[in-house]
Amino acid sequence: MKKKKKKKKKKKKKKKKKKKKKKKKKKKKTKKKKKTKKKKKMKKKKKTKKKKKKKKKKGGTKEEEEKHERRVTR
Secondary structure (H helix, E strand, C coil), X not given: CCCCXXXXXXCCCCCCCCCCCCCCCCCCCCCCCCCCCCCCCCCCCCCCCCCCCCCCCCCCXXXXXXXXXXXXXX
């Protein structure tokens, strides 16, 4: 008896779905700004004008002196 040759069933090739490649967005190279050292602005201290105390003249006016003398003489 001759062996019957098994007919090979042709497998239907499944069509592979082509995966769409995602295009990578190229990152735009941004020029790095050179960091310049910021000069710290020194806060100018407001100079407070010192009020000069007017020195009272000893004795003051002549009238006051006279009054004073009168007090002493009394």
